[in-house]
Amino acid sequence: MGNKVKTGVLLVNLGTPTAPTAKAVKTFLGQFLHDHRVVDLPRMLWCPVLHGVILPFRSPKVAKLYQSIWWEEGSPLMVVSRRQQAGLSAALQEAGINMPVALGMSYGEPSIGTAWQELKDAGVDRVIILPMYPQYSVSTTASVFDSWARLMKQERCLPAFRFIRDYHDHRGYIQALAESVRDHWEAEGRTDLLLLSYHGIPKRFEDQGDPYGHQCHRTSELVAAELGLERHEWRTTFQSRFGREPWLQPYTDETMKALPGEGTKSVSVICPAFSADCLETLEEIAEQNKEIFMEAGGEAYHYIPALNDNPAHIRMMMDLVCRELV
Structure with missing residues (x-):
């Protein structure tokens, strides 16, 4: 055998x-x-x-x-990613599943190549690749696949692999987001509006077939439904645009400027496209956009942290992985 x-x-x-x-x-x-x-x-x-x-x-x-x-332990994204790695590994072990978990980054260290070598050293010959991007985009998920493909060009014996393309409508992901909103509202009080802000992409990418925008809107709809929100109680916006060409709209910062004048004086903001807190959430959303909103006449602004390594998020990650074992 x-x-x-x-x-x-x-x-x-x-x-x-x-x-x-x-x-x-x-x-x-x-x-x-x-x-x-x-x-x-x-x-x-x-x-x-x-x-x-x-x-x-x-x-x-x-x-x-x-x-x-910057945190005392290092970059927030790296610190959280390592916690996610450890959390998923522990959850698999507790379930009796012997499966090493490696962490790689598309840019910087540890690289995807470093992570693959770690798995090879552990005797792995089948890989489940989980890009931590809930919504697929050519600029994120496809880039991970490109990096993997380049690595495989160097291999004499290719491993079997499964590539998890997205999980924008995964039940556990939606429930984890809704749970984080409920917990925040219970602790800080409910606001007039829940704003779901996603990292943007050029509108041209969507016109060329990138499903990212559609998937973002679908995530928002499912979270709002899970929370039982009326349509006027939530909005979807897009942040972090770069360059001069049009990106997906409405823009988060422009929305923040307009909300107080429309009668929305308190807002809670969550960023479902980010699996871990990073510069775009902790500085751009929690600081810059709060300043924009408050200067425009807002009265209360709350940033709801990314799912990071909370137990519901780890359970969802484990479910995504275990589905690929069939």
């Missing part, structure tokens, strides 16, 4: 600078913004702009933003 197949899990997230310094941020942004899935302009046009303008001038500014949210 042949040897029993050993399965491992590869968790993947975007990545983070190794330190809140201009040098580390420049290295990270350089790798991130070189990815053709992220910026699909011709390289002859894009690279001079990236290296001559964006990286030299943007890196110091972004470093200061990272400094404002």
